[in-house]
Amino acid sequence: MKKIDLIYTRLRTEERMILDALRKRECDVELHQDSDLVLPLDAERWSGGNVVLMRSMSLTRSRYLAAILEVKGARVVNSSRAITTCGDKILTNLALAAHGVAMPWSFAGFEEEACVAEIERRGYPVVTKPAVGSWGRMVARIEGRSAAEGLMQMRFETGSAQDHVGLVQQYIDKPGYDLRVYVMGRTVGGIRRRSEHWVTNTARGAVPERYEVPESHAKLAERAAAAVGADIAAVDLLETREGEILVNEVNHCVEFARSIESTRLPLPELIAEYIAGVHP
Amino acid sequence: MQVQKQLEKQVDAAGINGCPTCAFEIVGDSYMEGEVVTCEGCSAELEVVGLKPLRFAEAPEVEEDWGE
Numbered sequence: 572m573k574k575i576d577l578i579y580t581r582l583r584t585e586e587r588m589i590l591d592a593l594r595k596r597e598c599d600v601e602l603h604q605d606s607d608l609v610l611p612l613d614a615e616r617w618s619g620g621n622v623v624l625m626r627s628m629s630l631t632r633s634r635y636l637a638a639i640l641e642v643k644g645a646r647v648v649n650s651s652r653a654i655t656t657c658g659d660k661i662l663t664n665l666a667l668a669a670h671g672v673a674m675p676w677s678f679a680g681f682e683e684e685a686c687v688a689e690i691e692r693r694g695y696p697v698v699t700k701p702a703v704g705s706w707g708r709m710v711a712r713i714e715g716r717s718a719a720e721g722l723m724q725m726r727f728e729t730g731s732a733q734d735h736v737g738l739v740q741q742y743i744d745k746p747g748y749d750l751r752v753y754v755m756g757r758t759v760g761g762i763r764r765r766s767e768h769w770v771t772n773t774a775r776g777a778v779p780e781r782y783e784v785p786e787s788h789a790k791l792a793e794r795a796a797a798a799v800g801a802d803i804a805a806v807d808l809l810e811t812r813e814g815e816i817l818v819n820e821v822n823h824c825v826e827f828a829r830s831i832e833s834t835r836l837p838l839p840e841l842i843a844e845y846i847a848g849v850h851p
Numbered sequence: 852m853q854v855q856k857q858l859e860k861q862v863d864a865a866g867i868n869g870c871p872t873c874a875f876e877i878v879g880d881s882y883m884e885g886e887v888v889t890c891e892g893c894s895a896e897l898e899v900v901g902l903k904p905l906r907f908a909e910a911p912e913v914e915e916d917w918g919e
Binding site: 579580581582583584587602604628629630631658703704705706774805822823824825826 | 883884885886887898899910911913914915916917918919
């Protein structure tokens with residue numbers, strides 16, 4: 572029997588479905604709530620199994636836990652490197668750039684006036700988002716100088732030192748939707764997320780629908796997942812009005828509860844199959 | 852520490868077999884600790900904080916670093 576450790580913050584629909592799918596594959600799954608874990612920082616072997624499925628919702632907890640367990644000999648999916656990279660949009664963009672993956676242009680700056688000057692030089696509209704953030708929170712479109720000054724001032728005068736970085740990205744005029752491709756070593760499917768709003772997160776009300784992933788999109792998504800070192804990833808793609816496909820973000824802890832019913836993609840089964848396959 | 856945590860959880864959970872927000876009765880025997888369920892009575896997100904008896908608490912608020 573294959574022993575799998577599943578680490579979670581909250582046993583949501585996603586985790587429950589993955590758990591059921593793993594057990595159907597006769598995996599012996601041990602559940603660990605991240606809040607209960609206290610791990611010594613040494614190289615002593617992890618007392619659990621060899622394979623750990625990291626489903627902690629917290630970026631902080633998941634990257635530390637993955638790093639600790641890797642030193643203790645576990646194969647963690649996704650790895651601490653993938654979590655660290657995907658959890659930070661600046662590091663994600665750098666990893667994609669290093670591997671020549673097409674994406675919107677973006678820049679990082681560390682001072683309000685310098686960021687505003689660079690936005691002015693590049694022209695409007697642009698998008699700004701926190702380097703670390705999720706579910707489309709605090710993502711803003713900047714239409715002109717006043718908004719740029721206000722948003723950059725907020726970015727640099729609130730939060731702590733680690734929040735004081737301006738991440739600015741090219742605004743892509745999407746055709747009413749974006750695309751999400753699920754990669755588990757290889758592409759296993761995708762969804763189109765349709766919304767009247769320019770932010771197309773399902774957490775922000777976008778409606779998911781199925782789309783058949785063309786070969787070119789699949790290859791791009793697989794390259795993006797490989798660039799950040801992710802085994803399992805949801806790669807968000809943007810399509811320009813001219814039909815060019817760009818990678819926007821790569822997500823390491825794939826959420827699917829809002830899309831599984833309408834798209835009929837068996838994501839829990841696919842994740843379980845992948846994890847069982849990772850087992851030595 | 853563990854004992855203290857369990858005590859806190861007991862104090863937090865207002866309802867036994869029921870939603871702490873609207874008292875809607877929730878039944879079932881396949882729940883797991885830490886599981887998040889939606890109350891059919893008021894649509895509140897609830898977390899299972901105890902199994903015998905089945906107890907629920909309002910699910911914690913979103914933290915800054917949560918989510919994909």
